[in-house]
Amino acid sequence: MxxxxxxxxxxxxxxxxxxxxxxxxxxxxxxxxxxxxxxxxAAGMVNPMVFRRMNKSWRLDDFHPEAEAFYQAIEKILGVKLYHPLVIRRFFSSEQERKLWDQREKDPAYEAYLEKLSPQDLQHQGANNTFGSGRVKKAFWIDAxxxxxxxxxxxxxxxxxxxxxxxxxxxxxxxxxxxxxxxxxxxxxxxxxxxxxxxxxxxxLEQTKGQTLLIESAILPENESLNRKCFVLPCGDKRFRVGSTYEWNNPTLNPTEEGRKELLANLESLGTYDPKVVGHFAGVRPTVLxxxxxxxxxxxxxxxxxxxxxxxxxxxxxxxxxxxxxxxxxxxxxxxxxxxxxxxxxxxx
Ligand SMILES: Cc1cc2nc3c(=O)[nH]c(=O)nc-3n(C[C@H](O)[C@H](O)[C@H](O)COP(=O)(O)OP(=O)(O)OC[C@H]3O[C@@H](n4cnc5c(N)ncnc54)[C@H](O)[C@@H]3O)c2cc1C
The missing domain is CATH 3.50.50.60 (FAD/NAD(P)-binding domain)
Structure with missing residues (x-):
């Protein structure tokens, strides 16, 4: 049996x-x-990097290939499109961050995940750009x-x-x-x-609330996900998810005005994109200290x-x-x- x-x-x-x-x-x-x-x-993003310390995500080389293969197999089982490859463009938040990227891109362990910085990356005008930007390879998102x-x-x-x-x-x-x-x-x-x-x-177990916005913008790029203080995930048809807040010890499920303001302010610090908010979501992550x-x-x-x-x-x-x-x-x-x-x-x- x-x-x-x-x-x-x-x-x-x-x-x-x-x-x-x-x-x-x-x-x-x-x-x-x-x-x-x-x-x-969830935004369903799989980002190989942790930008705070400019490190690879924990156990990335175990998790990433298996996740990629799993979602592509699941698409066939369920008969739906779920997996979307993604380029993440990180706008550096400091000179220190750019230097760290410089070091990492020379490290063979990061070769699969970081594009080498080009003059175009450093001068990229997709956002307010003081310290340059770099592109992360092998990211993807799942339609959660x-x-x-x-x-x-x-x-x-x-x-x-x-x-x-x-x-x-x-x-x-x-x-x-x-x-x-x-x-x-x-x-x-x-x-x-x-x-x-x-x-x-x-x-x-900790309960960590997160909020995201769904916006429309005719200005934001649809071919890459901009990132600094927030992420901007292109979802097609000039729509983008902007996230996320981190609200510790908060299991409430209501989208809040403070959450909306925080996300729009983070987006504004990236650049002027004339966003129109068309959705606002809240959820709770199961986190551990x-x-x-x-x-x-x-x-x-x-x-x-x-x-x-x-x-x-x-x-x-x-x-x-x-x-x-x-x-x-x-x-x-x-x-x-x-x-x-x-x-x-x-x-x-
Ligand atoms: C705003 C936000 C953005 C996020 N973005 C990302 C991202 O981009 N990438 C990423 O990897 N992760 C992201 N996450 C985190 C990710 O969502 C979590 O890691 C993941 O969803 C946790 O999954 P889970 O299955 O453990 O829990 P859940 O998804 O919460 O599933 C638990 C299930 O248990 C069921 N349940 C609970 N109690 C009962 C009960 N008594 N009886 C019956 N059913 C019950 C619920 O209905 C639920 O379906 C995000 C989370 C949030 C909130």
Whole structure:
């Protein structure tokens, strides 16, 4: 008989995990209450660089190729267009930043991701430009709302998705039983709402609100994503996503006037683009203070797992981390200690 898994949450974490488990012959059942406030709100950008320190993103060389291949395979499974290659143009915020780029572009480890600075890059007039600009290669974006929506339709059509709320009173962790069904494995993928769920409520998950705008502009370039203080993501038809705010310890879901002003001011500091705001979105990221995901087995209940803490980079990390968690579940492959929830004390469990 096939082994069975219950997945709670159908955001980027739960859906990646569902594909990985199914590829190992495990039958999945997913529960999602149908109101996603993170994976569907995200800009879905995969940016290889962290501009603050001008470093490659953590485990980039593991995550990036696998994510790229995963989304292109998923497009074929779901029959929708999700993957869009992207050039990110970073306008340097200081001389120090430009010097760092200069050093990195000479480093073979960065060769695949950074274009060498040209005189045109340094003088580029796509934004107010004091310190020059550089182009990041191999970035891409995923149509996040479409990703979530088409997964819900796909799993629903296969009878694998229950569109309902997971309710704690029907959950018996010692038996891995939810309502009348016992599962071989149960994996919690509830995003920022995990904090309010008792099984893994002890983990130090933070709720970090983010807002973005959808604008129209006839001036902004559509062939690259401008970046400094904010990102400007071209979505086609002269529409752009501008983001994001970072509002710590804030799980509220309403777009605010302060958020709108902050984003427009950041855009204004890039340049004068005559933006017309046509949409305003808010969501909550599941973040962790040490900036590493929260993945692994419950310290007390056998075969009960969590897959969370994807922070601001869920679209880049989830495909690889889902595969690693499934290898851990099915083959007992050890998890990277950096992501394993065993790094946190369990005295309150
Ligand atoms: C404004 C903003 C911009 C972002 N931009 C990017 C970006 O450009 N690139 C990037 O990689 N990441 C981005 N992120 C981060 C990214 O969205 C997260 O890393 C990712 O969505 C987290 O996915 P998740 O599956 O863990 O959580 P979620 O997407 O929140 O999924 C959790 C699911 O669990 C379900 N659920 C919760 N509780 C229950 C319950 N009791 N019963 C049933 N179902 C339940 C919810 O309905 C939800 O669908 C952004 C986030 C925000 C807010």
């Amino acid at each position: 096939k082994q069975t898994a219950l997945i709670i949450g159908a955001g980027i974490a739960g859906t990646c995990l569902a594909h990985q488990l199914r590829s190992k012959g495990i039958a999945v059942q997913i529960i999602d209450e149908g109101t996603n406030h993170s994976s569907a709100i 709302a479409k990703y979530v929506e088409s997964h819900a339709a796909y799993f629903k059509e296969k009878g694998l998705l229950m569109s309902t709320r997971f309710e704690e009173q029907y959950w018996q962790p010692q038996l891995r039983k939810y309502k009348d069904t016992t599962y071989d494995f149960v994996i919690f993928c509830m995003g920022y709402l995990q904090k309010e769920e008792p099984t893994f409520g002890y983990l130090p 040490d900036r590493r995901p929260l993945i692994g087995a419950h310290p007390k209940w056998n075969d009960v797992f969590v897959f969370n803490g994807l922070g601001a980079k869920g679209y880049m990390m989830a495909p690889t981390l889902a595969r690693e968690l499934v290898a851990h579940i099915t083959e007992k492959t050890p998890l990277d200690p950096e992501i394993n929830i065993s790094r946190f004390t369990v005295k309150n469990v």
